[in-house]
Amino acid sequence: MAYEEIAKIIVDGVGGRKNVNSVVHCTTRLRFKLKDDDKAKTDVLKDTDGIVTVVQSGGQYQVVIGNKVADVYKAVLSELGMDEQEASSDEATGSLLDRFVDLISGIFAPALGYMAATGMIKGLAALCLSMGWLSDKSGTYLILNALGDSFFYFLPVMLGYTASLKFKVSPFLGMVLGATLVYPTIVGMNPATLAAGGAKPLFTLFAGSIFASPVYDTFLGIPVIMMNYTSSVIPIILAVWFASKVNKLTEKYIPESTKVFLVPFTNLLISIPVTLLVIGPISTWASNAVGAASIALINFSPILAGLVIGGLWQVLVMFGLHWGLIPIAILNMASGADPMLVLTFACSWAQIGAVLAITMRTKNEKLRGLGISAFITGIFGITEPAIYGITLPRRKPFIISCIGGALGGAIIGMFGSKGYQMGGMGVFALPSYINPNGGIGMPFWGTIIGALIGFIVGLVLTLMFGISKEDLVEEKVAVATPAGNVAVDTEEVDDLDTENLSVLEDISSPLNGEIIPLEKVKDEVFASKAMGPGIAIQPADGNLYAPADGKVEMIFPTGHAIGISTSNGAQIMVHLGMDTVQLDGKFFETHVKKDDEVKKGQLLISFDLEEIQKAGYDMETPIVVTNFKDYQVVEPLKNSGAIKVGDEILELK
Structure with missing residues (x-):
């Protein structure tokens, strides 16, 4: 089917032009953000030749195409009457709930690994204390407890960093805002701490209401309602959002020659007082109300x-x-x-x-x-x-x-x-x-x-x-043949004598790392082998090499995926990590381009493995044979263990 025909079916299947907020593509799929997912004709799209499957996840309506996704994407843009800039705009995508989920996941996801790790360490310290294995005065317990507490005590700093990435401002801006909220002097101005030390408030705002707030200090004569911001969530997120708006104005009006220092100077001088005077108190009251409501539900x-x-x-x-x-x-x-x-x-x-x-x-x-x-x-x-x-x-x-x-x-x-x-x-x-x-x-x-x-x-x-x-029925096995996938009984597979088929080509490992069976990767499209059989590798370093002699058929602009046609005719796709397309090329460097001839073992892509993982992305890397129908067997030679570049991983018969 021609790309234009597939594009017409896809646009109609997602509910038409008026139902599309945005569409981008990665190496295998079109990623739509629709106004109303219920208008999509999922069953029709799944049954369309040229479409592998449809996945709905994280506010995206994903139409899986395969290797030809870039060509289909161009045809879809033409059918929609959009250019790439208009199509990739993620402004006002979906309902308020979808945008809220996207915001929260975008801020918390990069930090969850360390959040879980420090939480486990704190839990271990609590277990040791409760079992009598450690004393609360011992150095071991104090260090473990400090390590477990550190992430949560300085949570505004951590979220300041991740929120700044989400709101597209300098991470240092978010970190300075978060650090200010947990600065020892600010923490010491907490009303509970001051009251415990015998300090008397200057006066009380909103006296007699549930929002009664003692005021101990002022800023330029304006009352400062201090809160305890350690381990807080909402204040820093709102503070970074406000700072991102201020940043746009300062970038617009401050001369280019002085932007490097006047933009952060002006932004911080505005954002931090507003955070402490307005955002902090209001967001803390709202947070406390939400927490109280959740507790009330449990208590009810x-x-x-x-x-x-x-x-x-x-x-x-x-x-x-x-x-x-x-x-x-x-x-x-x-x-x-x-x-x-x-x-x-x-x-x-x-x-x-x-x-x-x-x-x-x-x-x-x-x-x-x-x-x-x-x-x-x-x-x-x-x-x-x-x-x-x-x-x-x-x-x-x-x-x-x-x-x-x-x-x-x-x-x-x-x-x-x-x-x-x-x-x-x-x-x-x-x-x-x-x-x-x-x-x-x-x-x-x-x-x-x-x-x-x-x-x-x-x-x-x-x-x-x-x-x-x-x-409950005896196993059926899907065997890839030149005519396509044929489901046969296991006895019939034995009759095919796949063991003695001629080996047409061996594919070597493009990475150093640990082998993972393809069905265990966290992306259901790859795990289901809809893109083709193969294996996955958890990389040990940041270099991707050519798995065979051949030609670069496709390399994604962000550098996270590449397709190679080997000299013997196999079409190999390597996808570095899960959802790494969202990094938009950050931490990836390509060393080849489309149509380049490459030799086995040649460096294709380098990437900063540590930084990508710190950003919260899983680097499980599927290596699949997309033209598997041209072979009777595509067999992994290992299903687990360490692997080095050049070791054979797939056998094609």
């Missing part, structure tokens, strides 16, 4: 709250809507403890209970292998392989896992369990539920009981109602 009926939050949590995670609860949890923890996120602890256990049931009953060896790996990773809270690879495609097991999460959440709510820091996932989250003051008690055991209930419900109900007839 923790069991009902557990049913609702536990039951819906996995759905919220799938669509990225769970980000809205993260600031509330942090606010609650800043006040002592959070009773909300702990209600979701049973969800991952209910999910792997359903996976275990399918793994136990299925006669499909490939599904059983995937189930075992998904079960193991699910124990550690990584449920994407379970959800996207097993339960969600079968629907009933996913619904059952939500039921298990709801019942487990209700049990957790009944025991009054709480979280005391942002810890890890799965079993690593358990230390987060130990009360640093009260130690291990019934609320902690209630969390474990709730997880067991969720697991048992997921396992038993799936065994009873969630096993499909297809999973």
Whole structure:
């Protein structure tokens, strides 16, 4: 089908020109932001020749095309009547809820790794203290506790950095704003600290109301209502947003010759007083109100709250809507403890209970292998392989896992369990539920009981109602042939004698690192092998080399992906990391261009692995054969372990 014909079907399928806010593309898919996703004709698009599949995630409507996505993108722009600048504009994309989710996820996502790590360390310190292994006066405990506390105490600095990236201003601007909020003198001006020291307020604003605020100091004669901003979330986000608006004005009116120092000088001189005088107090009052409302919901009926939050949590995670609860949890923890996120602890256990049931009953060896790996990773809270690879495609097991999460959440709510820091996932989250003051008690055991209930419900109900007839049938294997993919019985595959087929080509590793089975990567399009079979590698360094002699057929402008046609005819795609297209080329450097002839082992792309990971991106790198239909077998030579550049990884027959 011609690109123009596919473009017409796509534009009609996404609801027409008036339904499109923006569209960009990465190496494999068109990424639409639509005004109304309900107007899209997903089933029609999925059944269209030239379209691999459709994925809806994170406020984006993604149409997966494959290698020819750039050509289809141009045809789509022509059909929409947009140029690239207009099409890529992300202003006013989607509903307020979509934009809020995008904002929160964009600010918190880069910091979550270290947030979880420091939370786990703090949980470990609490465990050692509660078990009597360490004294609260010992140097070991003090250092571990300081390390665990550091991220959360200086959270405004961390979020100042990530918020500045989201609002497209200098990271140093956000960090200075955050550092000011937690500067020792500012912290010391907290009314609670001053009152404890015997200081008397100058006067009290809003006396007699719930917003009564003692004033101890002024700025240029204006009363300053001081708050405790350590571990706070909302004030710094609003402060950086305000500073980004001020930055536009200062950039516009300050002469070019003095911008390097006058722009930050003017911006900080305006933004910091406004933050302390207006944004800080108002946002803190609002944050406290939100935190109080969440606590009120728990106090009204923790069991009902557990049913609702536990039951819906996995759905919220799938669509990225769970980000809205993260600031509330942090606010609650800043006040002592959070009773909300702990209600979701049973969800991952209910999910792997359903996976275990399918793994136990299925006669499909490939599904059983995937189930075992998904079960193991699910124990550690990584449920994407379970959800996207097993339960969600079968629907009933996913619904059952939500039921298990709801019942487990209700049990957790009944025991009054709480979280005391942002810890890890799965079993690593358990230390987060130990009360640093009260130690291990019934609320902690209630969390474990709730997880067991969720697991048992997921396992038993799936065994009873969630096993499909297809999973009970002997395994069918998809064999790639020149005529296409043919599903045959395993006995028929044996008759094909694939072991003795001639090897047409071997593909070598383009990276140093660790091999990951392709079905375990976190992108469902690659994991499902919709783009073709292959493997994935977790890079050990920042260099990508040619896997064979050939020609560069495609290299994405951002440098995160490349397509090579080998001299023997294989078409190889390498995609560096997950969602790294969003870095817009930052941290990537290309050393070749389209149509260049390359030799095996030649350096193609270099990238700053450490900085990309610090920015919160997973660097799992799929290496797939996109013209797999030209072969009878595309076989990985290793499924795990270390790999070096030049080692053979794929055999094509």
